[in-house]
Amino acid sequence: MNLDSLIAPEHFNVASEITKHTSDKVALRWEDESGESRTITYDALNRRANQLANGFTSLGLKKGDKLIVMTTRLIETYVIYLASLKAGLVISPASELLRAKDLVYRLNHSEAKAVICYAPFVKEFEKIQEETPFLKYQIAFGGEVPNWLSMAELTDGQPETFPDADTLREDSAFLAYTSGTTGQPKGVVHTHGWGYAHIRIAAQYWLNIGENDLVWATAAPGWQKWVWSPFLSILGSGATGFVYHGRFQPHKFLQLLQDQKINVLCCTPTEYRMMAKYDDLGTFDLSKLHTAVSAGEALNREVIDIFKKECGILIRDGYGQTESTLLIANVNKDESKLGSMGQPLLPEFVEIVDENGQPAPLKQVGTIAIRSDFPALFKHYYKNPEATAAAHCGDYFLTGDRAYKDEENYFWYQGRKDDVIISSGYTIGPVEVEDALMKHKSIKECAVVAAPDPIRGNIVKACVVLKDGISGTPELTKELQSFVKNLTAPYKYPRQIEYMDALPKTESGKIRRVVLRGK
Numbered sequence: 056m057n058l059d060s061l062i063a064p065e066h067f068n069v070a071s072e073i074t075k076h077t078s079d080k081v082a083l084r085w086e087d088e089s090g091e092s093r094t095i096t097y098d099a100l101n102r103r104a105n106q107l108a109n110g111f112t113s114l115g116l117k118k119g120d121k122l123i124v125m126t127t128r129l130i131e132t133y134v135i136y137l138a139s140l141k142a143g144l145v146i147s148p149a150s151e152l153l154r155a156k157d158l159v160y161r162l163n164h165s166e167a168k169a170v171i172c173y174a175p176f177v178k179e180f181e182k183i184q185e186e187t188p189f190l191k192y193q194i195a196f197g198g199e200v201p202n203w204l205s206m207a208e209l210t211d212g213q214p215e216t217f218p219d220a221d222t223l224r225e226d227s228a229f230l231a232y233t234s235g236t237t238g239q240p241k242g243v244v245h246t247h248g249w250g251y252a253h254i255r256i257a258a259q260y261w262l263n264i265g266e267n268d269l270v271w272a273t274a275a276p277g278w279q280k281w282v283w284s285p286f287l288s289i290l291g292s293g294a295t296g297f298v299y300h301g302r303f304q305p306h307k308f309l310q311l312l313q314d315q316k317i318n319v320l321c322c323t324p325t326e327y328r329m330m331a332k333y334d335d336l337g338t339f340d341l342s343k344l345h346t347a348v349s350a351g352e353a354l355n356r357e358v359i360d361i362f363k364k365e366c367g368i369l370i371r372d373g374y375g376q377t378e379s380t381l382l383i384a385n386v387n388k389d390e391s392k393l394g395s396m397g398q399p400l401l402p403e404f405v406e407i408v409d410e411n412g413q414p415a416p417l418k419q420v421g422t423i424a425i426r427s428d429f430p431a432l433f434k435h436y437y438k439n440p441e442a443t444a445a446a447h448c449g450d451y452f453l454t455g456d457r458a459y460k461d462e463e464n465y466f467w468y469q470g471r472k473d474d475v476i477i478s479s480g481y482t483i484g485p486v487e488v489e490d491a492l493m494k495h496k497s498i499k500e501c502a503v504v505a506a507p508d509p510i511r512g513n514i515v516k517a518c519v520v521l522k523d524g525i526s527g528t529p530e531l532t533k534e535l536q537s538f539v540k541n542l543t544a545p546y547k548y549p550r551q552i553e554y555m556d557a558l559p560k561t562e563s564g565k566i567r568r569v570v571l572r573g574k
Contacts, residue, residue, distance in 0.1 A: 056260065056401055061252040061430040063224040069250035069287070070140035070219055074101050076293035084269070084315075085130050088301035095130050097293075100137065103210070105217035107138035110209035114169070114192055118143030118220045121167040121230060123158075125149040125176050126276050128300040131196055131206075135171055136286055140228060140247075143220025147230040147242075150277025155182040160239060162187045164438065165230055171206065174198030224248030230437055231279040231377055242437030243279070243377050250287055252431035253380040258288035260400050261373050261384045263346045264319055271297040271312070272321035279377045280351065284321045294319075305333040309341075316343040323564050324354040325500070327370060331358045332499060332522065337365035348373055350381070352565050353468045353486050355493040356394035372396060374423075374468070376454055378446075380431035382423075383466050394490070396458060396466040404429045407460050412448035420459045420469050420484075424451035457484070474568050476505040478513050483547050485515075485568075491542040492517060492549075495535060497525045502558050504571045506551055517549035518571050520558060527554030 082100050086092040122144045126132045139146050147165050169192040177200050196206035228247045232240040258264045272284035289296040350373045362368045373384040374396050385397035399405035406414050407421040415421035436442045457469040469484030476483040485503035492501045499522045506516035532552045539548040559570040
């Protein structure tokens with residue numbers, strides 16, 4: 056990959072990566088649970104975005120102003136994001152799972168001038184009691200909301216042309232807040248130039264998106280992964296995006312993959328795990344699917360094996376962070392490396408470093424680090440120079456994720472820095488234990504954490520969600536412990552197993568191990 060090809064022109068607005076595909080080609084194919092469906096072409100999407108951008112400017116919103124967006128999987132979401140970028144506004148995605156206390160922090164910390172929200176979600180904004188001195192406009196769509204501006208009225212009669220804001224590649228485009236598993240979430244600032252580099256890395260080298268592909272990326276608006284794949288990667292590639300507005304159900308998702316003839320799929324590990332446990336997985340015709348990828352957290356080897364055996368599909372795991380883009384991925388089909396993170400897409404920018412920020416020897420566990428001059432690295436943590444500085448060591452940004460690399464430069468994930476378990480002097484990565492447990496027929500989902508022990512310092516504890524109809528018993532606990540001993544080094548087996556109805560997760564679907572450790 057040529058480094059120069061990742062650097063945007065000095066005057067650059069990332070909206071142009073989408074609008075350059077303007078034509079009567081279908082940009083989005085949308086469907087909901089009831090079976091209602093709609094489509095929109097690239098031309099129509101651009102015209103509607105131009106009307107909304109004119110509406111924003113008519114209110115007095117200008118380049119650099121912050122806009123909090125709370126919405127869901129709707130065509131209007133794409134219109135809002137495209138219009139905001141064209142107007143030079145800085146988009147701050149907000150999940151509908153956030154509550155009033157979360158929203159008031161984001162409103163005041165970001166100094167947002169406006170909120171645009173799907174009407175069914177406004178209730179949490181209306182619960183806010185605190186002052187929000189920077190907020191001037193509240194805009195709703197998808198229904199009338201008293202005392203809120205209507206997006207429909209804001210766009211009505213507006214011109215269908217709009218001159219994009221003259222933004223520089225270093226100008227801010229997105230302000231994405233981290234999941235916030237501890238303390239207040241940090242605001243991650245991404246530039247227009249970041250979007251340019253991201254499309255060329257993730258869409259072309261990982262998702263393998265072609266202009267004629269129908270692509271389904273299941274991420275929901277409200278976190279950075281939606282910006283990554285459903286928005287920038289798909290529309291920036293000139294492909295057609297499939298959007299499903301409905302609850303996750305394994306059978307329904309598999310049926311849609313078959314009936315829609317999806318070519319590229321980007322799912323969360325949890326969705327893949329649930330589909331892998333579906334008894335009739337192998338009965339679906341997924342032959343049109345040429346690329347299936349997973350991101351968000353490590354995907355268990357067992358799940359990869361099931362999809363390959365039942366469907367002939369090789370799921371390729373990928374790794375990145377809110378602060379960056381896709382960094383490491385399985386881009387080839389070396390089956391001896393299945394279960395690894397893959398290789399860095401730009402090896403000169405990604406390294407395993409020791410506690411001093413120096414490259415670690417082969418097979419030595421260290422921290423995954425990104426060279427600070429990487430074109431698709433975040434600009435800074437908003438209003439938090441201390442956290443920005445603390446995340447850097449020498450020439451690198453430290454991700455906080457632990458791994459080692461082998462002789463072929465494949466990275467092998469060991470967990471977050473805080474997730475690694477030290478027991479009786481042994482260093483144990485939770486992922487290997489989780490992989491072993493997931494091979495057992497009774498387990499639907501699991502997470503492994505450290506539990507304090509007066510003799511060993513810590514012991515391995517497994518928090519397990521069982522498949523429907525199976526109960527946790529002392530006999531099953533012993534069976535699971537023996538099962539893991541037969542698959543991994545004996546010292547890694549879980550000495551404690553707790554059966555749970557569900558695992559705590561962040562709004563983006565990642566398991567909150569910090570909560571499990573706290574128990």
